[in-house]
Every structure is written in structure tokens, then in C-alpha cells.
Amino acid sequence: MTSHLSASLLACTTLLAAGSLACNKSEPSAAPSAVAPAGAAIVTAPAIPAAAAPAAAEAQKLFGERCSPCHGPSGLGDGPAAAALNPRPRNYTDKAWQASVTDEQIKKTIVYGGAAVGKSPIMPASPDLDSKPEVVAGLVRIVRGFSAK
Ligand code: HEC
Structure with missing residues (x-):
């Protein structure tokens, strides 16, 4: 009994550390006075910057799926x-174009589509990326990367 109680308290403390409200649903019998010693069950959350590498990989994958059909694998x-498109998709290797746009404009084009930046509505929006700024930043890096070649 004691071990079951402390296990559920441990889980509860861990959930609290992660900002969850799930402990509201824990058994009422878990008396607050029995809480584990301070610090005993605090699990450090994983560092957020670890998301950068997967985001870059996701951007690369998305580019192949969503962008290269029009912009080409070499940009x-x-x-x-x-x-068949008119106007033609942007040629990312065009240095004059690269110099004419800011990263913010490229981000806006990617998330909200060509029409949002006064360009052709043929350039599709990707509203699902609005909540994934690291992936959008990865796509901008890919677009910028074609310039150097
Ligand atoms: C259906 C074809 C199509 C797809 C798919 C597509 N684009 Fe485009 N894109 C275009 C066209 C066409 C233009 C040119 C719009 C214009 O010049 O009016 C364009 C323009 C752009 C521009 C330049 C905007 C500017 O300010 O000049 C960027 C950056 C861009 N696309 C990025 C992307 C990215 C990144 C993806 C993938 C997430 C993507 N596009 C997917 C057709 C496409």
C-alpha cells in the first residue's frame, strides 16, 4: 500500500513539474502531508533547443514534398x-531576388501564400506551419541556401 501511494505521488509530482493539471484527478486519499521530500521527485524537463535538429529535418522533408514539385529540387x-504555371515559381538562385526579399517576407509567403505578399495565389499557403516557426525558419534557410550556388 505504501509503495503504491508513493508511486502515485511520484507520478503526481512529476506531472506537476511538467505544468499539468492532471493531479486534480488523483485519488483523494493521497494526503498532501505525505508529499515526497522536496526535490526528491523533480524531474528536469528536456531542454527545448533539442527541437532544432528535428525541425531542420522536417523542413527538408517538407521541401521535397511541398515545394520542389514547383520550385524544383535545385530551387x-x-x-x-x-x-504550366504563369507566373513561373520563383527561381531561388536568382541573386537579385534573394537580395530583394527579407527573411520575414519569405516566412510570410510560406505560411500565408503568395496572395498575402502581393504575389501569385498559385504559390500555396501552408497555414499548418504557423505553429511551427522552427520548421518555417528551416525552410527559409533552404531557400536562402540555393542562392550561394
Ligand atoms: C503550386 C506550385 C508551388 C508550390 C507547391 C510552392 N510554390 Fe512557392 N511559388 C510558386 C509561384 C508560382 C511563385 C511566384 C509567385 C509570383 O512571383 O507572383 C512562388 C513564389 C515563392 C517565393 C517567392 C515570394 C516572393 O516574395 O517573391 C517563395 C519564397 C516561395 N515560393 C517558397 C515556397 C516554399 C518554401 C514552398 C514549399 C513550402 C513553395 N513555395 C511551394 C509556386 C509554388
Whole structure:
């Protein structure tokens, strides 16, 4: 009994440390006075910057799925779906264009689409990325990366 109680308290303390309210649902029999010694069950949350690497990988994957069909795997604006489009998808290797846009504009184009920045509505929005700024930043880095070549 004692071990079961302390196990549930441990889980409760851990959930509290993670900011969860789930402990409201714990058994009323778990008397507050029995709380584990301070610090005993505090689990340090994983550091957030660890998200950067997966975000870059996700951006790379998304580029292949959502962007290269039009912009081309080399960013030349020559993807398989590009031929029929007017205007043509942006050629990312165009240095004059690269110099003319800010990262913020590129982000806005990606998340809200061409129409949102006064460009062609053929350039689709990706509203699902609004909540993934690291992935959008990864896509901007990919777009910028074509410039150097
Ligand atoms: C259906 C084809 C299509 C797809 C898919 C597409 N684009 Fe585009 N994109 C375009 C077209 C067409 C333009 C040119 C719009 C214009 O010049 O009016 C454009 C323009 C752009 C621009 C330049 C905007 C500017 O300010 O000049 C960026 C940056 C861009 N796309 C990024 C992306 C990214 C990143 C993806 C993938 C998430 C993507 N596009 C997917 C067709 C596409």
C-alpha cells in the first residue's frame, strides 16, 4: 500500500513539474502531508533547443514534398508542376531576388501564400506551419541556401 501511494505521488509530482493539471484527478486519499521530500521527485524537463535538429529535418522533408514539385529540387523554379504555371515559381538562385526579399517576407509567403505578399495565389499557403516557426525558419534557410550556388 505504501509503495503504491508513493508511486502515485511520484507520478503526481512529476506531472506537476511538467505544468499539468492532471493531479486534480488523483485519488483523494493521497494526503498532501505525505508529499515526497522536496526535490526528491523533480524531474528536469528536456531542454527545448533539442527541437532544432528535428525541425531542420522536417523542413527538408517538407521541401521535397511541398515545394520542389514547383520550385524544383535545385530551387531553379523548374519542378515537374512548374511548366504550366504563369507566373513561373520563383527561381531561388536568382541573386537579385534573394537580395530583394527579407527573411520575414519569405516566412510570410510560406505560411500565408503568395496572395498575402502581393504575389501569385498559385504559390500555396501552408497555414499548418504557423505553429511551427522552427520548421518555417528551416525552410527559409533552404531557400536562402540555393542562392550561394
Ligand atoms: C503550386 C506550385 C508551388 C508550390 C507547391 C510552392 N510554390 Fe512557392 N511559388 C510558386 C509561384 C508560382 C511563385 C511566384 C509567385 C509570383 O512571383 O507572383 C512562388 C513564389 C515563392 C517565393 C517567392 C515570394 C516572393 O516574395 O517573391 C517563395 C519564397 C516561395 N515560393 C517558397 C515556397 C516554399 C518554401 C514552398 C514549399 C513550402 C513553395 N513555395 C511551394 C509556386 C509554388
